[in-house]
Amino acid sequence: MRQVRTIRYRDIAADLRARVEGDEFTASESELSATYSASRVTIRKALEHLRSEGLVDSRQGFGWFVAGSTVRQPLAHLATIEDQLEAEGRASERQILDFAFVRPPARVRSILGVDKALKVRRLNLADGEPFARVTVWCPEELGAELSRSQVQERSFYELLPVSFGGATQTIGADAASADDAELLQIPVGSPVLVCERITADAAGTPVLIGEYVFPAHRTEFTVDLAHPEASIGPSGLRLVE
């Protein structure tokens, strides 16, 4: 529909939707009013619109926030793959391949903002069969307290004295490298799911980087989306160059 008049609040709502899904949403109505040069009435209309979509919510005297994030129970158990396997009644096991403090690759250095980190490389087994090759990077400072046997027994979520905030998970596919193929007992070049998970603490500083490689024939991800629009969309699929 093309109105005669430009409806400002729709444009603003569209822009805000992008920001919300890009997780760059930190502003009050008056701030937004200033940045968009629109009155609070208009900003509110846009926000209410987003609220009706279930994207954001507000509390009087507190502010607006991305819906779904703060509503969750704060003390729930952190979900790891192992938890899940155990819930399904499978025996899960970790086999540590590497445990060392090293200078990580540039990408990891820049994300974690450190020059040295603990690198743990391990193989995850389910019912005795390998199903994931995992590499976890953790800042030297945080990893200093950890021992090799600890990381074999427990997850980083359990071990680190950090209150975790959010995480960003990236899911892609690749062909198995020779190393991974041998570890996972699959043919070289067969498809694998590659996931990178960057976990931040409550303050939003990245504290853990995990790279997971799963053989494609055994694994898949499912994501339940309460609202399609809030979903795999903007924060979702991305073309890489």
Place this chain on the structure above:
Amino acid sequence: MRQVRTIRYRDIAADLRARVEGDEFTASESELSATYSASRVTIRKALEHLRSEGLVDSRQGFGWFVAGSTVRQPLAHLATIEDQLEAEGRASERQILDFAFVRPPARVRSILGVDKALKVRRLNLADGEPFARVTVWCPEELGAELSRSQVQERSFYELLPVSFGGATQTIGADAASADDAELLQIPVGSPVLVCERITADAAGTPVLIGEYVFPAHRTEFTVDLAHPEASIGPSGLRLVE
């Protein structure tokens, strides 16, 4: 010779009809009055004529707008890959490969609960390059109104007169089949991301099944998790047998 005088408002109506159908309708009565050098009365007569045909509609104090397209606007924000590409400033395009009402495979039949369905197979292009092969299944009843050109132009979210509820997305990896390899211009057997998205209506009944195949080297998914525990965990990774 009888009608010496031309009936202006009919000409104007004809001209406006062309503009409306070309979706170039952005003007108020007074603006139109200026551009056609006709009085508002005449313009109104023309517009009323178009209204009687159901082409346009108006609301007092708001303006005139193209009728029918109002229905698709509230749904237009549903996140599709195309929306995202456009937001990034890329040209997105659909190329329909198949459009047929067929008896779908057992899995689709059981999910949708129907025996016959519209199957649309298409290729998605970004900047002229193929980046996804998509197959969408939609119950016959719902798909009956759709035309091949419609599904080429717009997404199912925009086209179907359904209020959508949630969706379940499954992400896996596979090796490219010969067909897909050719369509996506990648080597046979190279890794691809395979996604299945089951979209339900507001009542929770599945109404759409989409299968998406992306070449792995160009695509990846990102999922932002406000809290790790609420994440990929419970509904997340799954071992398939």
Place this chain on the structure above:
DNA sequence: AAGCATACAACTATGAGACAAGTGCGCACG
């Protein structure tokens, strides 16, 4: 009869501002 010119009412989106009510945080006070 078709069109022009004009006026006015009703409505809409937006702007500007005021005030109430709730929240979080720091600071002084005991």
Place this chain on the structure above:
DNA sequence: CGTGCGCACTTGTCTCATAGTTGTATGCTT
């Protein structure tokens, strides 16, 4: 050291103003 108070800031909800729009009526011209 704890506790309560006040302050700054936020949303929620009004009122009033304004420009632009459609709805409608009236009188006039050709």
